Amino acid sequence: NARFWHLLSEFGKLTGLPILLNTSFNVRGQPIVCTPQEAIDTFLWAHLDALVIGNYVLVCKDQGRAGDVPDSMNVQETVKP
16 A cells, blocks of 8 residues: 555654554544544544544644644645655
């Protein structure tokens, strides 16, 4: 998978650790995320650092408390490998 390889490579360049952990995507007491909208809602509610969906990377600018909606976020389209 070229897209995943590119993600791992770029993450490795930034952090020195070309490793990502793939787990179920949900927060305690909530069902597993199944749609892009659910992923965005969970990303905002849980104040995650970043969310990658297809060719898009969402990065939260405001890391407040879980449950608070952040004031803003950056959305960038990634370069297709």
